[in-house]
Amino acid sequence: MKFLKVSLIVLLAIAFVVGSTGCKKAAPPTPAVEKLKVAFVYVGPHNDGGYSQAHEDGRLYLQQNDPNVETTYSESIPEGAQSEKTFRDYAAAGYKLIFGTSFGFMDAMVNAAKDNPTVKFMHASGYKRSDNLGTYFGRMEQPDYLAGLVAGKMTKTNKIGFVLPFSIPECIREVDSFTVGLREVNPTATVTVVYTNSWYDPAKEGDAAKSLLNKGCDVIASGVDSPAPLDEAFKAGKYGIGYDMDMAAGMKTADEAKSVLTSRIWHWGPYYLKVAKAVEDGTWTSGDYWGGMADGIVDIAPISSAVPQSVIDYVNTRKQLILDGKYTPFDGPMINQKGETVVPAGTTMSDADQLNLQWFVQGVIGEIPKSGS
Amino acid sequence: MLRFEKRDKTPVRLRVLVPICSVLLGLFVGSVVMLFARVNPLRVYGAVVKGAFGSAYTFSETLVIAVPLILISAGLCLVYRMKFFNIGAKGQYIMGAICGSYLALFGPATMPRPLLLTLMMVLGTIGGALWAIIPALLKAYWNVNEVIATLLLNYIASYILWYLMYGTWRDQRSHGFPLSKSFALNAQLPRILPAPSRLHIGLFFGLVAAGIVWIIIRKTRFGYEGRVLGENERAARYAGINVFKTIIIAAAISGGLAGLAGIAHTSAVLRILQLEINSDYGYTAIIAAWLAGLDPLVAVGVSVLLAALEAGGYQIQIVMRVPFGIVGVIESAILFCLLAGEIVTHYRVSLTRRLTA
Structure with missing residues (x-):
């Protein structure tokens, strides 16, 4: 099947050509001040009308109240194998603070945190922690x-x-x-x-x-x-x-x-702002946060x-x-x-x-x- | 009316031009969908390529996905040549992961690492092989259609995994969540590059397997008999080929490689048994095998390309916040056009006024 070998090479060549032109267009000007890149990983759609949307509201609150952050999110990420890749990809893309908002992301985050020691990971509702992996939740x-x-x-x-x-x-x-x-x-x-x-x-x-x-x-x-x-x-x-x-x-x-x-x-926003500020100040440490109604998180x-x-x-x-x-x-x-x-x-x-x-x-x-x- | 006439010989220029045009057409169809989603297709394609090959990390992630595809598609090339249509790689992958993980979770803790890992890989291979031998026996003895049997066995394997994860294999500390215990270091297949790369020695398993299957197909009597069997079963019987034996051995090799892919990926990449263990690679590998024209060496390249599309797909969601579904659209558009292109290479298509009797 020689023609398929040929077509493979051609495919690759096209891909690289398209890729290089695309990259040139996509390259953004380097920002004067390094912003803290923050990523959120959701188990459901960001507009699910429920749990993930509550976190998304928190992300938007963070984005609006802290000019020194740049935030993004991935939605509908299945728990387990696929989520680990998402966490690793964010770490490799230069994100320094990554929130995972579903319990089943736990072991994926443990693995990703171990291999990316300079990135801070925050896991909602989990119980496994390490030096750069903290947990947080509210007393619902x-x-x-x-x-x-x-x-x-x-x-x-x-x-x-x-x-x-x-x-x-x-x-x-x-x-x-x-x-x-x-x-x-x-x-x-x-x-x-x-x-x-x-x-x-x-x-x-x-x-x-x-x-x-x-x-x-x-x-x-x-x-x-x-x-x-x-x-x-x-x-x-x-x-x-x-x-x-x-x-x-x-x-x-x-x-x-x-x-x-x-x-x-849930009112995640103020808490997310606090965590981002702590990472910016260099005062962030791993731990477990479990706030109640008095804190306003629930x-x-x-x-x-x-x-x-x-x-x-x-x-x-x-x-x-x-x-x-x-x-x-x-x-x-x-x-x-x-x-x-x-x-x-x-x-x-x-x-x-x-x-x-x-x-x-x-x-x-x-x-x-x-x-x- | 459209009229299809089989070509005796495909002209060289068609062999080259058709796949190129097919891919371009596929990219074009994908672009149209992206324009509807209000994203710039050139930027998306750029991000996919960059996300798959752009850095040492992303390229190693592409290879992580390619490893199981290479292993599984190598085995599929062998059985498909015998016209044994094993759609059950997903189930064989799961059974391999389960059987190998048994040793990781419940085996003696003091076993030396090389021995434990070898036994895990062997058990995983056997698990996958047995899962493929079931439909092969059904086909050999009762002529049960293997497409149906292998497909349905996928569901059974999935539910066995569910049963174990919600039942006796569940980690007590997981609080009812369907997870096994994390694999101990001894039960983790070694990775070959420094962190954060997850590329593991399974890559060599894949390359060796692809080479061996290629030799089996091209250079051995068994491979020859299999090809004869695929071309014409009756002729194979007259020629004294043991059809039962050939089908069962080939199915066992195919299932065994899928099982090996399952346990290697679970042990090296996931390091835990859970409901979601990327078993859909079992379906992607079918596409890889067909696109490679059932040549296991070509399938290595196709596997890397399909893996690149998937790895790049994750990246475009991160870099451009494009829904992951767009990747599925691009992937299917390219595949669809390539398959349609196959028809043009093998048949002369012409317009006629009416059907000739």
Whole structure:
């Protein structure tokens, strides 16, 4: 097959010619001041209307408030093999601060950080750290708890559905604190959990919500990245509770916005600005950041007009307690699904236990798959 | 009506001109799509080339992707010549990764590194080979269509990996996330260039495999019998060729190389077993084998080019923020035009007023 050999050579030649002309055009003038190049790697589309978009908002905040940075992002990067290449490519392209915003990027970032010691890596929600790999996350449990209060007051069937991506501690914490709030105001209500085994898969998320609605749930809480579960809840004439962003604001109609009781939301921007400044000053060190509502990194979105004012007032008083550091959803007594008291009254679950949480509280219907090896 | 007439002999000028025009046409079709996406095609093509060959790092990343493609396509060249259409390289790659990883995750920790790595590669090769022998047996004994059998076995392999990752092979410290333990240093195939390059000694496996398969096809009785079998199975039987044996051995070689690609990539590049282990290389390698005209040495070059397109594709997303999907469009446009070009090289195409009876 001689002609294919020839064509290969020709292909290469063309590629190089095209490449060299393209490069000349693309070459930018060298900037006078070296800017800090910051990259963000998202697991979903940057405009997913949820988790990745919340990070994208944070990136834009950073870009607008720090003239010394140059930021970019990669979207829809699958966890695992492909993400490692993206992290390495950014490091090779001169990016000095790289944020990876999904749990499954963890080992890819560990590997990339090891081979690029001069680049600072920041991994959201992970637990593996090194000299140039830090971790950060927010205590979403606090808004989860407040959303649970709203759900407990609004449900008529006393059945809440929770669409959950994975059974990792981050997600278990959300369900547990939500249920604590729910049963504080409605002791007979239950939370049914369905897993999608994916962070971003609107079709699967919608199907999961449908199955929960068919089981009689009348409030659907989302722990996944897209607003699809809320759309299904609205179509069925039920309520939804959003995640990541104020999902009511993204809805097409006022009626649908009203069906979103509230959302548990992220405000990454100020934190990203702080990290970028620390890298610019040379004061950045690896560590773990886990901020709560008092820091402003997590919050609860404005509550829907469908919710009575008395409920909103109650939520606000509880919110104030959290802001004042007088209450956390992990204060005892906490009782597991078998009815055993795991966290006694008067104590609070330690951060370490929260980070490894692998059990559901009483009132949750669902299982955590067993781990092997 | 269009009329196709098989050429006796393809003129030399067509052999050269058609592929060039096909690639140009493919690039042009890709450009049109890019213009709709409001990006400058010349800059995108420039960024792809730069992203694939522009620096020592990017070129080594291109080769990292090329290694599994070279290994898999070499084996496919052999079986496709026998008209055994193995579409199951993806599944064989996964089974190779699983079998080899078993030793990495559960093998004795004290085993010396060279021995452990050798055993891992051997186990991976055997795993891939066994996964390819299943459809070969089905074909040999019951004449089950191998396209369907190998394709469906891909899904079974994927779900075996899922089962293990969500089940007993899951790292307890992964908090329910489908990941194995990280491979210990002993179980990592050595890389051959300093960090951050990930190029590993699997490159030599690939080059050696391509050479050996070329020799098998060209210089051995087995290769000759396989070619006869591919041309005319009945003639092969009359000539006393053991069709069963030939198909099964060839399938085992093809599956074994795919399995070796799987464990080499997992051990050297990923260093962990997870749901996503780049098993789609098993499909890309099919394209590499066909474009190479089933010549394993040409397939080395084609593999590097296809790898360059993929590596460059990652870069354009980073450099120009172009959606990765654009790369898929360019890739398919070029392939489509090359395949269409094949028709023109092998057939004389003419317009006629009506069908001749």
